[in-house]
Amino acid sequence: MEKLLSEVTEVYRRVLKDPNLVLSPDSTADDVDGWDSLNHTILMAEVQKHFQIKFALKEVIKFKNVGDMLELIHQKISNRQQ
Amino acid sequence: MRYPVTYRPAIPDDVDFCVETIIRAEKGRSDILPYARIFGLTEEEIAALLKEILLEDIEGQELALSSFTILMHNDEYAGACGSFIECINGVSSNRLKSDIFRHYIPAAKLEAALPVLQMLKPLNMVREPHTVQLESLYIIEKFRCMELYLDMVRTIAEGRIAQYPELNIKRSYAGFSEQNWFMGKAAARIGYRFHSELSIDNPEALKYISSLKRYVVMKQH
Numbered sequence: 001m002e003k004l005l006s007e008v009t010e011v012y013r014r015v016l017k018d019p020n021l022v023l024s025p026d027s028t029a030d031d032v033d034g035w036d037s038l039n040h041t042i043l044m045a046e047v048q049k050h051f052q053i054k055f056a057l058k059e060v061i062k063f064k065n066v067g068d069m070l071e072l073i074h075q076k077i078s079n080r081q082q
Numbered sequence: 083m084r085y086p087v088t089y090r091p092a093i094p095d096d097v098d099f100c101v102e103t104i105i106r107a108e109k110g111r112s113d114i115l116p117y118a119r120i121f122g123l124t125e126e127e128i129a130a131l132l133k134e135i136l137l138e139d140i141e142g143q144e145l146a147l148s149s150f151t152i153l154m155h156n157d158e159y160a161g162a163c164g165s166f167i168e169c170i171n172g173v174s175s176n177r178l179k180s181d182i183f184r185h186y187i188p189a190a191k192l193e194a195a196l197p198v199l200q201m202l203k204p205l206n207m208v209r210e211p212h213t214v215q216l217e218s219l220y221i222i223e224k225f226r227c228m229e230l231y232l233d234m235v236r237t238i239a240e241g242r243i244a245q246y247p248e249l250n251i252k253r254s255y256a257g258f259s260e261q262n263w264f265m266g267k268a269a270a271r272i273g274y275r276f277h278s279e280l281s282i283d284n285p286e287a288l289k290y291i292s293s294l295k296r297y298v299v300m301k302q303h
Contacts, residue, residue: 029177037176037206038199041184041192057185061140064172 001025004070011046015039025067051077085225087160089237092150094137096162100150101132103162107218111261112292119290120198121183121191131186138182142166143175144217145182151238153221153230161221161230165238167246169211176206198290205280205296207257214242214254219265228268236272243303255300260293274299 009023016034029035035043047069048054053076063069092100105125109115117128136147143149144164153161168175183192209215216239221230239254255277258266266274277300287294 029174036203037174037180038196038203040177040180042196044181044184045189057138057140057181060181060185061173061178062171 001070001074004073005066007050008047008066008070008073011050012043015043015046023066025065025070027066028064047073053077053080083229083233084227085155085160085230087153087155087225087230087233089151089153089234089241092147092152092162094147096150096152097133097136097147099152099159100136100147100162100164101129103150103220104132104145104164104218105129107220110259110292114290114292116291120202121187121195123187123191135182135186140178140182142168142170142173143178143182144215145179149217151241153225153234155225159222160225161234162218163216163220163234163238164218165214165216165242167242167249167251168209168213168215170246170249174211175209175215201284201287202282202290204282205291207255207280207296207298209255210253212249212251214239214251216254216256219256231265232268232272235269235274239301239303252303253300254303255298257296257298259291260295260297263297266297266299269299269301272301274301 005023005025009021012023013019013021016039018034021032029040044055044060051073053073055072059072105115108117115125115128118125132145135145139146139148141148144166146166149164149166150162151165152159166175216235219234221234235256243251256266256269256274277298280296280298282294
């Protein structure tokens with residue numbers, strides 16, 4: 001999970017243009033400068049592109065924090081590898 | 083009341099009327115349908131997308147069938163209004179709508195719309211969690227009167243509050259474009275007060291929306 005967190009952090013740093021951004025599994029949009037509804041659209045698109053996965057709408061609307069997203073990314077990557 | 087109405091939750095058969103409600107409310111007194119202008123789609127394409135989105139019924143934002151209450155006069159539609167509880171499942175309505183648009187709007191159209199959405203961002207309401215949010219207020223022209231409009235706002239806000247006693251909801255909000263601000267002011271008769279003004283100082287925005295200002299009213303329940 002730490003590797004996934006590090007990769008997601010890199011995506012966020014690039015999109016939000018903040019090289020010092022630090023994410024944790026507990027991070028929410030309220031904790032991260034610039035993670036507003038507009039940037040959320042770009043962030044989700046970039047995360048999916050980076051990991052070459054697709055989030056279903058019913059999945060993505062349940063994300064309450066970065067940890068929820070990491071779980072889903074992990075699950076999708078694992079499913080792909082099986 | 084001149085036209086007595088009954089209120090009921092929307093059902094799937096009402097979806098076309100709910101789409102019409104959103105489109106009429108978005109247009110207000112203008113011919114500009116912001117969703118169509120922003121995403122570069124026709125009104126028919128937007129109507130088809132709204133129908134799909136409403137039927138997907140994602141709770142916690144206005145574009146869900148279950149957020150709509152229908153006003154009936156005998157067997158005839160008299161109006162409709164959307165309402166929801168902000169952050170009801172812990173996710174903001176703005177974020178839910180972002181996810182919905184990303185899913186339903188063609189990627190190239192969405193990408194092209196991002197600078198426009200950025201420009202229009204100052205008009206986005208920052209909504210207080212666990213409050214009632216009223217959206218898409220619409221009464222069919224022949225039934226239109228202030229008495230019915232005020233009854234609709236009061237009934238729907240109080241109905242939502244009663245639906246979630248465990249949330250102990252204390253406030254309801256509604257937003258109005260500058261052209262419809264008279265409706266916001268009229269809501270003072272049922273206890274709503276001016277809360278905030280949102281504005282854009284870029285006239286370029288008028289290509290996409292009909293007004294550069296939006297007013298928010300709030301009622302303490």
